Amino acid sequence: MTATMEPEVGKSRRRKEDARLITGRTRWTDNLTLPGLLHMAVLRSPMAHARITNIDASAAKDMPGVHAVFTGADLAGEQGSLPCAWPITEDMKSPDAPSIAVDKVNFAGEIVAIVVARSAYEAADALEAIDVDYDDLPVVLDMAAAVEDGADLVHEELGTNKSATWIFDSGAAGTGGDVDAAIAGSEVVIERTYRQQRLIPAFMEPRSFMCDPTGDQITLWSSTQIPHILRFLLAAQLGVPEHKIRVIAPDVGGGFGGKLQVTPEDFLTFLVARRLGKPVKYTESRSESLLSGHHGRDQIQKLTLSAKRDGTVTGLKVELLADMGAYLRLVSPGVPILGAFMFNAIYKFPAYKFVCTNVFTNKVPTDAYRGAGRPEATYAIERLMDELAAELDMDPMAVREKNWIAHEEFPFTTVCGLTYDSGNYEAATAKAMELFGYDALRAEQKERRDRGDSVQLGIGISTFTEMCGLAPSRVLGSLAYGAGGWEHAAIRMLPTGKVEVVTGSSPHGQGHETAWSQIVADQLGVPFEDVEVLHGDTQSSHKGMDTYGSRSLTVGAMAVVAATDKVKAKAAKIAAHMLEAGEDDVEFQAGSFRVRGTGAEAKGVSIQDVALAVFAAHDLPDGVEPNLDSEATFDPENFSFPHGTHLCAVEVDTETGRTTIRKYVCVDDIGKVVNPLIVEGQVHGGLAQGIAQALFEEAVHDESGTLTTGTLADYLVPSAADLPTFTTDRTETPATSNVLGVKGVGEAGTIASTPAVVNAVVDAIRHFGVNDVQMPCTPMRVWQAINTGQTDAGGLGDEAGGGLGSMNVTDTSGGQQ
Amino acid sequence: MIPAAFDYVAPTTVDDAVRALSEAGEDAKIIAGGQSLLPVLRMRLAAPSKLIDLGKVPELRGIREDGDALVIGAMTTHYEMQHDPLIAEHASLLALTANAVADPQVRHRGTFGGSLAHADPAGDLPAPALALDAEMVVRGMDGTRTVPAAEFFTDFFTTALRPGEILVEVRVPKTTGWSAHYEKFNRVAQAWSIVAVAAAVRVEGGAIAEARVALTNMGSTPVRATSVEQALVGREATPSAIRDAAAHAAEGTSPPSNADADAEYRKHLARVLTSRAVSAAVGA
Numbered sequence A: 001m002t003a004t005m006e007p008e009v010g011k012s013r014r015r016k017e018d019a020r021l022i023t024g025r026t027r028w029t030d031n032l033t034l035p036g037l038l039h040m041a042v043l044r045s046p047m048a049h050a051r052i053t054n055i056d057a058s059a060a061k062d063m064p065g066v067h068a069v070f071t072g073a074d075l076a077g078e079q080g081s082l083p084c085a086w087p088i089t090e091d092m093k094s095p096d097a098p099s100i101a102v103d104k105v106n107f108a109g110e111i112v113a114i115v116v117a118r119s120a121y122e123a124a125d126a127l128e129a130i131d132v133d134y135d136d137l138p139v140v141l142d143m144a145a146a147v148e149d150g151a152d153l154v155h156e157e158l159g160t161n162k163s164a165t166w167i168f169d170s171g172a173a174g175t176g177g178d179v180d181a182a183i184a185g186s187e188v189v190i191e192r193t194y195r196q197q198r199l200i201p202a203f204m205e206p207r208s209f210m211c212d213p214t215g216d217q218i219t220l221w222s223s224t225q226i227p228h229i230l231r232f233l234l235a236a237q238l239g240v241p242e243h244k245i246r247v248i249a250p251d252v253g254g255g256f257g258g259k260l261q262v263t264p265e266d267f268l269t270f271l272v273a274r275r276l277g278k279p280v281k282y283t284e285s286r287s288e289s290l291l292s293g294h295h296g297r298d299q300i301q302k303l304t305l306s307a308k309r310d311g312t313v314t315g316l317k318v319e320l321l322a323d324m325g326a327y328l329r330l331v332s333p334g335v336p337i338l339g340a341f342m343f344n345a346i347y348k349f350p351a352y353k354f355v356c357t358n359v360f361t362n363k364v365p366t367d368a369y370r371g372a373g374r375p376e377a378t379y380a381i382e383r384l385m386d387e388l389a390a391e392l393d394m395d396p397m398a399v400r401e402k403n404w405i406a407h408e409e410f411p412f413t414t415v416c417g418l419t420y421d422s423g424n425y426e427a428a429t430a431k432a433m434e435l436f437g438y439d440a441l442r443a444e445q446k447e448r449r450d451r452g453d454s455v456q457l458g459i460g461i462s463t464f465t466e467m468c469g470l471a472p473s474r475v476l477g478s479l480a481y482g483a484g485g486w487e488h489a490a491i492r493m494l495p496t497g498k499v500e501v502v503t504g505s506s507p508h509g510q511g512h513e514t515a516w517s518q519i520v521a522d523q524l525g526v527p528f529e530d531v532e533v534l535h536g537d538t539q540s541s542h543k544g545m546d547t548y549g550s551r552s553l554t555v556g557a558m559a560v561v562a563a564t565d566k567v568k569a570k571a572a573k574i575a576a577h578m579l580e581a582g583e584d585d586v587e588f589q590a591g592s593f594r595v596r597g598t599g600a601e602a603k604g605v606s607i608q609d610v611a612l613a614v615f616a617a618h619d620l621p622d623g624v625e626p627n628l629d630s631e632a633t634f635d636p637e638n639f640s641f642p643h644g645t646h647l648c649a650v651e652v653d654t655e656t657g658r659t660t661i662r663k664y665v666c667v668d669d670i671g672k673v674v675n676p677l678i679v680e681g682q683v684h685g686g687l688a689q690g691i692a693q694a695l696f697e698e699a700v701h702d703e704s705g706t707l708t709t710g711t712l713a714d715y716l717v718p719s720a721a722d723l724p725t726f727t728t729d730r731t732e733t734p735a736t737s738n739v740l741g742v743k744g745v746g747e748a749g750t751i752a753s754t755p756a757v758v759n760a761v762v763d764a765i766r767h768f769g770v771n772d773v774q775m776p777c778t779p780m781r782v783w784q785a786i787n788t789g790q791t792d793a794g795g796l797g798d799e800a801g802g803g804l805g806s807m808n809v810t811d812t813s814g815g816q817q
Numbered sequence B: 001m002i003p004a005a006f007d008y009v010a011p012t013t014v015d016d017a018v019r020a021l022s023e024a025g026e027d028a029k030i031i032a033g034g035q036s037l038l039p040v041l042r043m044r045l046a047a048p049s050k051l052i053d054l055g056k057v058p059e060l061r062g063i064r065e066d067g068d069a070l071v072i073g074a075m076t077t078h079y080e081m082q083h084d085p086l087i088a089e090h091a092s093l094l095a096l097t098a099n100a101v102a103d104p105q106v107r108h109r110g111t112f113g114g115s116l117a118h119a120d121p122a123g124d125l126p127a128p129a130l131a132l133d134a135e136m137v138v139r140g141m142d143g144t145r146t147v148p149a150a151e152f153f154t155d156f157f158t159t160a161l162r163p164g165e166i167l168v169e170v171r172v173p174k175t176t177g178w179s180a181h182y183e184k185f186n187r188v189a190q191a192w193s194i195v196a197v198a199a200a201v202r203v204e205g206g207a208i209a210e211a212r213v214a215l216t217n218m219g220s221t222p223v224r225a226t227s228v229e230q231a232l233v234g235r236e237a238t239p240s241a242i243r244d245a246a247a248h249a250a251e252g253t254s255p256p257s258n259a260d261a262d263a264e265y266r267k268h269l270a271r272v273l274t275s276r277a278v279s280a281a282v283g284a
C-alpha cells in the first residue's frame, strides 16, 4: 500500500455483482431448491367483493401429486393479521388483514385456497379442480363516491370507508401562517384537481418464497427488500419466538417499493411449511404479480394555490383522497403522509395546509412505490407552478426563481418545519438551461405555433426536491411510525487482511456491493477487491432496517463508515505498539499507520499487518482484546434533500395526439457521488419510471373490479425504444448532514420527471385552450383534449383490443404459475 | 404460468401433419411459432389435448418464385420475411409489415402462417395479405385447395380453414416496382396495433396507376379500403390528393372501443394513417 493510492470513491467502477445478476446464475429465490421440496400454488378470487359461501376442494385433494389443500377455514386460527406498521392517527380504522380470505373477499386477486403438490405443474392442475361459490356484494371502486354518506362499504364492520384523516396546518403548527386567510386575501388563486393514477411497481423478478421448517430455526427465503423487518413481524404477528426464525433475502431482482412489504405469500409459505413439516416454495407468475402485489400512487389531489400578481406565492392548500385499496399493508397509510412535507417543495410558501383522507376500496392495497408520496407532491406543485405562470403570462422558470429558496438562505426551515441543510437551485438550473438550449426551443415553439404546424412543441420544467435518507428515528416516532430509521453495519477484519462488511441495508439491484466496497477501500486503505459485502441474511447480518426511501447510502453507508472508524481506533493502539510509539504519535493514512511527521517513506504498519498480529495475538499491548471487528449503528439527525432541474421538450402530433419526447435534460444535485456509473443507472431508470407514469402506465379496473391490465402486454412499461436519449449532468452541493456529504439518488429521477413531461405536453397544446391532460397522457386523451376539451378520455372500453392483440385475457382466477 | 397437460407430436412432412391433425380430432391444435398459442395455453384460456408442431416440416419453410407470384411457406418467420431478397423485390409491403411486428424475439419465432391462421384483427400481417390479394394454399385429408385472402378472414380469430386443414403456403401476386408502406400506430414500441394501414401503390408518370390499401384492427377482420383505392387511382401523387382520398378510409369499418382508443378515435386515426401510409409509399 503506498500513500499515493487513488481514492475509490468517485470512480465509475462497473458493478461487481452484475455478472451474476445479469446472467441469472445466482441465488434468485426461485433458483433455490431443498431436499423434498414441495410446491405451493394459490387460487385467487375473481370477485372484488363477495361472501364465500362454499369451497369444494375435495376433487383437488385427489389429484396426482397433491399433498394438501388449505382454505381460509384451515388457517384462520393461526394466520393472525398482516401488519400495518404506520397508524397515522390514533383513531385510524384498520381492518384485520388475513393472508387467506376466510369468509369474504375484498379485492380481486385475494387468495382463497392453496394447493401443495410434489411439482409446480401438479399444483397448478389441482387449482382448476377447486370450486368456490361466491355471493356478490356491492363493489366499491371510486374513492370520491366511497366517502359520500350512504356509500356501499368495503368493510361493513367499520361503518365507513374512511380509514383516517391526517392534517398538517402551518398556522396551527406555528411554522407558517393560516392558509385560508392567505387565500382569501390573495390576488390570484389557482384551483386544480389532479389524479395520480394507480401504478404497478412491475419489478423484474416476480416474488418468490421458500420456507424450510425442518431445522430448529425456521428459515424463510423471500424476494423481499426488508428481511429484518420481515423477521420481526413474522415473530410479532404469528407469535413465533424471534430467535427461531431466520429470514434470507438472497439476490433480489428489483423492488421499487413493491417488495417493501410483509405479504400474504410470505405468511402463507411460512404457515403451510410449518404445518406440513416440509420445505415449501411458492413463486408467483407475472400476472399474479401485477394482480396481487401491492400497487402504488392512486390519489385525487384537490389543490389551491394563492399568489400575488407579481408571481410571489402566498399560500397552498392540499386536500387529498388516497386509495388504500382493501386493506392497510405495511406502510400504506403513511405513503401520502411522506408527501405532506414536500408539496411546498423548494418554494417559500408563507402558509400551508395539508389534509389527507385515506379511503378503502375493493382493490389491491396500495403501498410504497418508488418515491412514495413525494412524486405525488412534486407532480402537484410543479404542475401548479406552470399553471400560475400561464395565468400570469410569466415564463414558468421565472415564477420558480421568484419563489425558490436562494442559495445563501440555506439552511432553510420550511413552512412544514423541515430544515433543508443545503441546496443550490440556481446552479443546477443554470446548467440545465444551457444544456437544454431553452431559448432556442422557445423560439422554435413560437415559430411552429405561428405556422399552425401539425406538430407542436412543448417545454416542461420540474425544479424538484425530495426528502430522503429515511429517517431520523425521532421524526418517525413523532409521525407514529412503528420503528426507527437507523441502520447497522459491521466490519470483520480477516487474518489475511481481507475485509467483510456486514450491512443491514438490503440491496435488490442498487449496487451496494460495489459502492460499499469503494467506501471501505478508502476508509481502511485496502484494495477494492479485498472487500466482500454481506447482506440480506438475518443470521450474518442480524440487525438492520433494510432498503427503501433512498436510505442505504445516506444512512446505511454512514454506519459502515462509523464501523470502519472503530476498526481504525482499535488498530491504532496495536499499530503504535508494533511501531514502539505512543498511540497519539501514530497517524493512519492510505492503509498504513506511521509515526506522525515521518513521511510516506518511513516504516509503517499496514492495517493488514495489524489484522495478522491480532489473529496471532502473541504480542498485543496489555488489556487489548485480540479483535479489530467493530459494529456501528447510525441514526441520522436529518433527512437529506437532493434536488435538481429537469427540462423536457415534447413534440405533440396534433393529428393523432401522440407525444414524443424530443429532448430530456436533467441536472441533479445529489451531493457527493460515490460511483458516477451507478448514479447514472439510477437516474436513467428513475426517469424511465417517472416518464412511464406521465405517458404510459396505468392499472385499470373494470366496473366489477377486475384488473384489465393484468399482463405486461396491457400494462405498458416502456422500453428503451420508447424513451429518448437522456442528457444527464450534476451539480455537487455536499449534504452537511453526513460525513460523506451524500444525499441519495434512488428516487430522484422518478420524482422529478413526471411533472416535467406533463408540463411539456400541456405547454404544447395550451393554445388550444387545454390546461390539463390526465395521466397517462395517451394519444387519445391528448387528441380529445385538443379537439373536444375532454382531458380524461379513455378509461373503460366495452371490448377487448389492447394487450395480447384482441384476446381478452382478463382472468383473475388464474392463480397457477 | 403453467399450461394444462397436452400430448405433443412433431411430424416431418405435411402429409404426416395433416394425418396427425385429423386423427387427433377437434381437440388438437397446430403449433407454429407459438407466439400467440403459448400465451393462450399458459393463461389456460385453451387446453388442447394435443399439439402438432410444424417446426420440423421443411416443406413449410422458404420463399420461391412461381411465375407472377411469390410462394411463401407458412413457417417462414417474420424475421425471414424482413430480410428475404425476393420479398423485398416483389412484395416489399410484406417485408415492411413484418418489420413492424412486436420485437426481435417474437419476430424470430412467430410465423407468417401462424399470424394468418390466428386471424387476430389487431395482428399486422393479415392486412397486407389482403391488400396484395394473396391466396392461401391449405391442405386437409381431402387434398389441397386455395382460398383468396378476401374469403379467408371471416371473423375475430376465425378463418375459412376447416377442421383438419393446415395452411401450407401463401401465394402472393408480385408487386414488383410498386411502392409500399405499413403505417402502424401503437402506444409502446413492442405492442400490437391500435390501428394500422397497409398501402401499396404503382405510380406511373407522377400519377397513381394502381392502389391497394387495407386496414388493421378496424373491424373483426382486416378491412380493404376499397373506396380509398378507387379515389386514389388516376390522381396525381400529391399530398392533397392523397389526403382527399384517405378521407374515405373509415367507410364501412366497425372498429372496437377500449381504454386505449374508442371507435370514433380509431376512425379518425384510420384516415390520418391512410394518408400517411400512401404519402410515405410514394414519397409525397
Ligand SMILES: Cc1cc2nc3c(=O)[nH]c(=O)nc-3n(C[C@H](O)[C@H](O)[C@H](O)COP(=O)(O)OP(=O)(O)OC[C@H]3O[C@@H](n4cnc5c(N)ncnc54)[C@H](O)[C@@H]3O)c2cc1C
Binding pocket: A713, B029, B030, B031, B032, B033, B034, B035, B036, B037, B038, B054, B074, B100, B101, B102, B103, B106, B109, B110, B111, B112, B113, B114, B115, B117, B118, B122, B123, B124, B125, B161, B165, B166, B167, B168, B190, B191, B192, B193
Ligand atoms: C409479446 C408479443 C407481441 C406481439 N406483437 C405482435 C404485433 O405487434 N403484431 C402482430 O401481428 N403480432 C404480434 N404478436 C404475435 C406474433 O406475430 C405471432 O407470431 C403470430 O400471431 C402467430 O404466429 P405463430 O407462428 O407464433 O403462431 P402460433 O402461436 O403457433 O399459432 C397461432 C394460431 O394459429 C394456428 N396455426 C399456426 N400455424 C398454422 C398453420 N400453418 N395452419 C393452420 N393453423 C395454424 C395455431 O393452431 C394457433 O391457433 C406478438 C406476440 C407476442 C408474444
